[in-house]
Structure formats: structure tokens, C-alpha cells
Amino acid sequence: MLNVVINRVCSLLWCLFVYGAPVVREKESVWENLRSLSIGIHGAWLVLGDFNDIIAESKKSGGSSPSVRRMMDFNDVLENCGLMDLEFKGSSFTRRNWQNGEVISERLDRVVATVEWRELFCFAVVFNEVMVGSDHSPIVLDTNPKLGKPRKVFRFESFWTTEEECGETIKEEWSRAIGGGGGGSAMSSLERLLQRSRSRLQEWRKLKFGSFKLEAESVLSRLTEIQGDPNPG
Incomplete structure (x- = not known):
């Protein structure tokens, strides 16, 4: 079965989210459904998700040889619909599992788009992220990737609240602010209080x-290294 969600971003842009059929006998109906949908969509549109198939032998490592017929069918539907594969960064494979002690890696998840969409978002990049808690990589489509180092943002971690010292640090800073005054409007006083609390929490952390x-980051780096190895064992 083909699970597809169609989102009309604006009058000229369409986005289809797909989960392809994992059963061989149902794959042809998936491709036919995509062809039918493409007839009613014109201009800039893209399709992303888990297609549950590969477009080339190089997109699989380990296990039995991929079906040439299925790869041809996948490429045919992409050509029929006028869809091209978008560039990606990260691991070459987006799904891994183990069968009989052997690692099988495949690129099942991807983003494809029309030429019109590519011209509108010429800098768009797909990121194949590290697999965590799943045998699939999350894929992230960024239509306007930022260049340069982003500004660091303070984030309060929920697990800090499990430490009694966290609450004491916050109470101490608020008590000091209430007793010390400081002048200015209530909003400016609150802003100063939040800034001081943030600094104290950062020091405590x-x-x-x-x-x-x-x-x-070291753990994620190691995961990336392992998942980039076609035979990690």
C-alpha cells in the first residue's frame, strides 16, 4: 500500500510525504499511484520519505544482490514523474539491519523533486542524520542552509530539575533580585533577572x-563513524 500525505505549501508548491510498500507484490501499485498523482500536479513539487526501494546497486551493501527489475521500475517512475534526486550530506545509507550476523545497508529514504522546484531552491540540501533509536536515519531537508557558525542559544535541560541544587540556584538568584531592587521598569528588571539566572545556571551546569x-557530541561522532562503515560488525 502507498501511504502518502499531500501538502500544498502555496499555489505553486506541492509536497508529498511517502511511505512505500515494503511488500514486493504491492510495489507496482505504489509506482502507479505516484504516476497518477503527478498528472494532476504541475510545476514545482517534491516527494520525500521512505520509498522502501533503491535506484542503483551501489545504494546497497551486504545481503543478496538487489533486483534489477525493481531498480528499473523505480527509476522509470522517477523519470515519468519528472523527479530528480536531491544532493545529500551524511551517510550514504539511510537504513541498516542485521541478518544472520551480516550488516545490510541501503539508501531507502530520499528526497526527489522537479526541475522547477530545484530552480526555486537551488541551495537546498538533504541531511542524512545519525541513526539513534531506529534502524533508519532521519532525513532533514533544509531549503536555505545557513553558512557560518550559528549563535549559541541557552537551553534549559529538563534533567537538571532532578538535581536539588538546580532549584536552589534559581531561588537564590531570584531572592537576591527581589531584595536588591535595581530600578527601571518591571520588564527590564525581569530581563536582568533572567540573564543573571542563566549565567548562574551555566556556571552550575x-x-x-x-x-x-x-x-x-563525541558519542554522535562515533555513531557517524560506525554507520559510515559498510561492514561495522
Whole structure:
């Protein structure tokens, strides 16, 4: 069965979210449905999701050889609908599983679009992110990727509340502000209070948890390295 959600972004843009048939006998009906949908859509549109098939032998590693017939059918429907594969960054494979002790990797998830869509979003990039808690990579389509280093944003982590010291640090800063005055409008006083509370929490977080972010980034980096290996074992 073909699960598809159609979203009309504006009068000229259409976006289709697809989950392709995992059963071989139902794949032909998926491609026919896509062809039928494309007849009523003109101009700039794209399709993204898990197609549950590959377009070339190089898009699979491990396991049995892919079906040439199925790859031809997939490429035919893309050509019939006027859809091209978008460039991506990240792992070459978006799905991995283990069968009989062997790692099987495939690029089942992708974003395809018409030439008109590509001309409108010429800088768009697809990011194949690290697999965490799933055998599929989340794919992220960024139509306007930012160049340069983004500004750091303060984020309050929910797990901080499990530490009694967190609440005490906040109470201490608010009590100090209430007793110390400071003048100005109520809004400016609140802004100063939030800034000081943020600084205190950042100091407390470094002392309490150390380089938690660096450790998390190290784990993601290691996952990326493992998932980039066609035979990680």
C-alpha cells in the first residue's frame, strides 16, 4: 500500500510525504499511484520519505544482490514523474539491519523533486542524520542552509530539575533580585533577572556535569563513524 500525505505549501508548491510498500507484490501499485498523482500536479513539487526501494546497486551493501527489475521500475517512475534526486550530506545509507550476523545497508529514504522546484531552491540540501533509536536515519531537508557558525542559544535541560541544587540556584538568584531592587521598569528588571539566572545556571551546569555536550557530541561522532562503515560488525 502507498501511504502518502499531500501538502500544498502555496499555489505553486506541492509536497508529498511517502511511505512505500515494503511488500514486493504491492510495489507496482505504489509506482502507479505516484504516476497518477503527478498528472494532476504541475510545476514545482517534491516527494520525500521512505520509498522502501533503491535506484542503483551501489545504494546497497551486504545481503543478496538487489533486483534489477525493481531498480528499473523505480527509476522509470522517477523519470515519468519528472523527479530528480536531491544532493545529500551524511551517510550514504539511510537504513541498516542485521541478518544472520551480516550488516545490510541501503539508501531507502530520499528526497526527489522537479526541475522547477530545484530552480526555486537551488541551495537546498538533504541531511542524512545519525541513526539513534531506529534502524533508519532521519532525513532533514533544509531549503536555505545557513553558512557560518550559528549563535549559541541557552537551553534549559529538563534533567537538571532532578538535581536539588538546580532549584536552589534559581531561588537564590531570584531572592537576591527581589531584595536588591535595581530600578527601571518591571520588564527590564525581569530581563536582568533572567540573564543573571542563566549565567548562574551555566556556571552550575559546568561544575555539576562537566563537558556533557562534548561527551554527547563525541558519542554522535562515533555513531557517524560506525554507520559510515559498510561492514561495522
